[in-house]
Amino acid sequence: MTVADIVLLKRYLLHLDDFSKIQTLHADLNEDKKVNGIDLALLRQAIANQN
Incomplete structure (x- = not known):
C-alpha cells in the first residue's frame, strides 16, 4: 500500500x-x-502505520 493507492x-x-471487480x-x-x-480512512491509517 502506498500513497498512490489513496489517490486511486x-x-x-x-x-x-x-x-475493476478485483480492485x-x-x-x-x-x-x-x-x-x-x-x-479510505482505513487505508490512510494502514499506510501511516507502515512507518
Whole structure:
C-alpha cells in the first residue's frame, strides 16, 4: 500500500475513475461489500502505520 493507492481510491470515490471487480474487492478494507470513505480512512491509517 502506498500513497498512490489513496489517490486511486479518492478518484474512485469522486467518480473520476472506475475500478475493476478485483480492485473493488481489494479496496473494500472493512469487507462490508461497499467501497466508501471508511475504506479510505482505513487505508490512510494502514499506510501511516507502515512507518
